[in-house]
Amino acid sequence: MLDLTPKTVTERGALRVNPCKTCQPVGALYAALGVHKCMPHSHGSQGCVSYHRTFLTRHFKEPAIAASSSFTEGASVFGGGPNLRTAVKNIFDIYNPDIIAVHTTCLSETIGDDLNSYILEMSLPDDKTVVHSNTPSYVGSHITGYANMLSGFIRYLADAHAAGNGKTAVFPGFVNPGDIREIKRMLELLGLSFIVFPDQSGVMDAPMTNTYQMYPEGGTTIDEIRALGGCARVLSLGRFSCEAPADALEKKCGVPYVSLPLPIGVAATDEFVMAAAGPDGSVPGELDDERGRLLDLMLDANPYFYNKTLAVFGDPDTVLGLTAFTLELGMKPKYVITGTPGDAFVRQARAVLDRFGIVDAKVKAAADLFELHQWIKNEPVDLLLGTSYGKQIAKAEDIPMVRAGFPVLDRYGHSYMPIVGYQGAMRLAELVANALMDRQDRDCADEDMDVVM
Numbered sequence: 001m002l003d004l005t006p007k008t009v010t011e012r013g014a015l016r017v018n019p020c021k022t023c024q025p026v027g028a029l030y031a032a033l034g035v036h037k038c039m040p041h042s043h044g045s046q047g048c049v050s051y052h053r054t055f056l057t058r059h060f061k062e063p064a065i066a067a068s069s070s071f072t073e074g075a076s077v078f079g080g081g082p083n084l085r086t087a088v089k090n091i092f093d094i095y096n097p098d099i100i101a102v103h104t105t106c107l108s109e110t111i112g113d114d115l116n117s118y119i120l121e122m123s124l125p126d127d128k129t130v131v132h133s134n135t136p137s138y139v140g141s142h143i144t145g146y147a148n149m150l151s152g153f154i155r156y157l158a159d160a161h162a163a164g165n166g167k168t169a170v171f172p173g174f175v176n177p178g179d180i181r182e183i184k185r186m187l188e189l190l191g192l193s194f195i196v197f198p199d200q201s202g203v204m205d206a207p208m209t210n211t212y213q214m215y216p217e218g219g220t221t222i223d224e225i226r227a228l229g230g231c232a233r234v235l236s237l238g239r240f241s242c243e244a245p246a247d248a249l250e251k252k253c254g255v256p257y258v259s260l261p262l263p264i265g266v267a268a269t270d271e272f273v274m275a276a277a278g279p280d281g282s283v284p285g286e287l288d289d290e291r292g293r294l295l296d297l298m299l300d301a302n303p304y305f306y307n308k309t310l311a312v313f314g315d316p317d318t319v320l321g322l323t324a325f326t327l328e329l330g331m332k333p334k335y336v337i338t339g340t341p342g343d344a345f346v347r348q349a350r351a352v353l354d355r356f357g358i359v360d361a362k363v364k365a366a367a368d369l370f371e372l373h374q375w376i377k378n379e380p381v382d383l384l385l386g387t388s389y390g391k392q393i394a395k396a397e398d399i400p401m402v403r404a405g406f407p408v409l410d411r412y413g414h415s416y417m418p419i420v421g422y423q424g425a426m427r428l429a430e431l432v433a434n435a436l437m438d439r440q441d442r443d444c445a446d447e448d449m450d451v452v453m
């Protein structure tokens with residue numbers, strides 16, 4: 001279906017074709033789903049929230065709940081305050097969450113609705129809370145919206161006078177529930193007392209029980225968000241998705257943070273483990289063993305990785321992690337793009353590539369998959385690594401593809417399986433090796449088709 005993509009690249013200032021991102025409220029909604037008994041609320045028209053919910057549901061294969069202020073012409077002209085007041089009353093009456101997390105949309109941002117005032121003027125039932133964040137979609141991406149919503153929770157709830165609890169707060173980045181489970185498992189092995197915020201595990205991968213639970217067991221509790229103010233430190237994983245909320249917590253409550261990359265691959269996981277382990281640096285043998293097994297796999301399969309070129313695309317933190325890991329595998333990232341705007345991505349990706357002596361890779365933020373396809377038409381790669389939206393390029397150019405990141409809409413099971421930590425890296429290495437070896441089997445002569453590699 002993309003056979004007509006032209007080879008000649010024309011620089012485009014404003015137009016994006018097949019953008020490598022989605023809109024801020026999608027990230028805000030996902031952040032809110034990581035809070036226990038929280039109803040995400042979209043302050044805008046019903047069409048927006050239908051899209052956002054559908055998008056998340058398709059990735060996680062789980063219902064993504066959210067309510068809407070249901071703007072029509074009247075609210076669009078005179079403001080959405082009355083709609084929000086009615087919505088908040090109805091949501092607490094009918095759905096009974098502990099907290100409503102409101103995010104704005106393009107429409108409510110454009111007319112200038114003042115959510116702060118609306119919420120301050122509301123009379124809420126006892127023990128019920130409403131927070132908000134501004135998420136205009138003409139700025140940033142779903143990653144920006146995710147960071148903004150986390151900052152919103154902190155602004156409203158984190159308690160600057162909370163008693164010191166000595167805990168480590170971990171902001172896990174825009175990752176799947178399976179990744180959060182893996183991060184928590186590693187923290188437990190390291191013997192840490194911690195709060196993970198947000199925590200979509202147990203919400204967006206809740207077990208089938210035969211009974212629909214609007215609010216599954218998982219999620220960071222409101223008390224835990226309040227207690228963030230009393231934590232000893234924050235480990236913020238993913239500079240684009242979590243540095244801003246970590247900064248907001250430090251400014252409000254004085255909790256220092258360490259900003260780390262997503263722990264994808266060997267070096268980034270080492271960095272996470274050493275930061276989490278604290279000053280004495282002791283690491284349990286189980287994690288040492290996992291690391292050793294990962295290195296063993298990487299060495300065994302190295303002939304299949306070595307010098308293979310690839311394109312990496314998706315969210316900035318994930319792409320930086322995947323790029324670093326494929327370099328560790330001996331591969332050569334040729335194209336590294338994200339749809340999220342910002343020069344910081346280009347600088348950080350260049351720094352990762354420089355560490356491995358790669359100077360000729362094309363790196364771009366605010367990029368789209370149309371242009372990536374054009375680059376590939378001019379100079380092909382051996383593998384695509386990224387979101388489902390690369391599959392048309394894979395088909396048009398007959399290139400093997402491994403799906404990773406967000407969204408993965410056309411496969412199952414990915415949201416349960418980690419790509420972070422040493423175990424996640426083993427899974428990634430297996431996926432990449434198998435994709436390359438499947439291609440080799442498909443293309444080789446019959447006499448070279450062997451069952452032993």
Ligand code: SF4
Pocket residue numbers: 023024025044047048051104105106107137
């Ligand atoms: S109008 Fe804005 S908020 Fe609504 S779906 Fe479109 S980009 Fe997202």
